[in-house]
Amino acid sequence: MSTLTPESTSDSPSVARTYAAFSRPMWQRVIFSREFAVIALLIAAVVYSRSEVAYFDGPQTMYYLFRDTASVLLLALPMTAIIITGEIDLSVASTVGLTSVAFGMLYDDAGLSATTAALIAIGIGVLCGAFNGFLIAYVGLPSIAVTIGTLALFRGIAAGLLGTESRTDFPEAWTDWAKERIFEDQPYPMILIPFAVLAIVFTLLIHFSPFGRGIFEIGQNDEAAHFTGVNVARTKAILFVLSGAVAGFVGIYTTLVTGVARAENSTGLELSVIAAVLLGGVSIFGGKGALHGVLAGVLLIGVIQRAMLLNGETINVINIVIGVLLVLSVMSTSLLAAARRVVEASRGARSSGRSSHSAGKRSLS
Template sequence: MTAPGRPEQAGRTYAAHARPWWQRALLTREAGIIALLVVVVALSLQYVDNFRSPLTLPYLVLDTAPILLIALPMTLVIITGEIDLSVASVVGLSSVTVGLLVEAGWSVPAAAGTALLVGVACGALNGFLVAFVGLPSLAVTIGTLALYRGVAVGLLGTKAVTDFPERWTDLATARLGDTQLPVVLVPIVVLAAVFVVLLHVTPFGRGVYDIGLSPDTARFSGVGVARTKLLLFVLTGAVAAFAGVFFTLRYGSARGDNATGMELQVVAAVLLGGVSIFGGRGALHGVLAGVLLIGVVSSALRLESVTVNVINIIIGALLVLSVISPSVTAWIVRRRRPTTLRPVGKEER
């Protein structure tokens, strides 16, 4: 029996569930990015000779590892409707922290642990200003981007620390057993599994989506909006610091300008992976595919001797397309969708 004043087809307001399950699984932006990744890999294997080299896969993983790591918490931050542009400067600051402490005689694990604490502190400052003070995350993280980068350059100056124990720099590029897969893939897989469960399985993850859709509604539903945002910024700072430790050991160099511009690659990968810049939508499997897509495109173009400037133009174009495509698609759907309203005739009045 239909409740008074409620339309007979009220259930059809959930348009996504009006389609078969296979359409809901396959006709999505995430599935489209995965399909595009497969096509790009196939074309690279077909037309880029050096892409078939056994060294391509390990170097692809090593090159994309910091972006893969930072994109995991960044996905949750953007789903809440916020953004963190300070991540690359946190990478640089953690790199300088490791370099200075190792130079002072500390062990690499102790220096890395301290760098992680520095990353947590940076994320906590961002989170406090955004979640509790109420400042816009874009303005806050642009400011802290300059702040953290300035501190890093100020501590180390223009010099670089390169005297790291060889066993630790070798570990950063080591392979898993007899495979070509780098060891860094292990923490990537572990962290990816943790964030997938956190976002897609737990009540905390549902709260993240609720905040992105409507912070006020989420608050009235019992979601701790400020606490959730603070935790996400702390996680982003910690993971960025971990990426900074890996970055330092992989290249054997601690510099204040390490990872400059990486925040744009991270944001581009997250948005390309289907996460809405307006919040409330996204999935981690699409983000992982987006990171790998950018990595494969960059690697294939470098192997074809394409300049960095051209690669950046292509990645920028992908970012612009990923931002505007949801709006264009929604506009097309609205134009094609038949209206359910009809004029009321005199006999029905």
């Protein structure tokens, strides 16, 4: 098919046209991005806190920061992909609660080995995700309604299984691992290792795979995605299953790091996850976002919370600050998008004007 060039060009000096890959230089694309703004804000918050907040620089602060935000960091990975498709998963924290209870009961009551109990707990997370995915992707129900339902359902099952009791007996090797540091004198807890692995996997999945391109296309225009051969239903179902699996893993981690398996574990955590994802620059309408922005968003919230706690602020004040930040960030997305549209519209019109002008000249010659 190399002779496709329409004859219309044969009467002109037809040099095969080449295109610039990018309309803006690299540094502009990096600096004028939503993700960069969040990362810059994170760096500013860390630098400020280290110099101005007493004990922020201390040996325990960063360790607890990572240990406590690890759940949100982990859950944000699949949540980012789900929100990019234009869906949402409100049931993740309930899945964490359910799998925590399941892990505790399977180990303590059923007497299974910790490994078997953990695998089954993750399997339950997968089932929870598959249930959401089936109703959303194949039955076609709206994800916000389905996962509000399963938010109550999964938490309800957890409470039904364990009531107000809890399980606290876990193998010491496991609970120690959850609290251990990677390097003795560094503030990085062990959980960062599985997190790093999963973060790489999700980065490749979302940003460097054909499957990931499909995720964005579904969020931007699911009909066009369908017409292009993207399996919209299967893509969504896979993402919800991944979300359930990660929630299962977080359920086990939460149990180990707190030493308690109970039904109320991580109640309300889904909102922290979604808040961080949105702060990180993912559009709630789908189609836009990047994982590095989201991870910076999670850490930014964590740093602000910890710095304010160290400063002696109450949790209410902290919530007000985080809430205002989130509203501002959501507003900035629309403002930034509007500004970019104006710039791009003028840019696009100018370039097409230029090329139509040259086309006119060519046809005259």
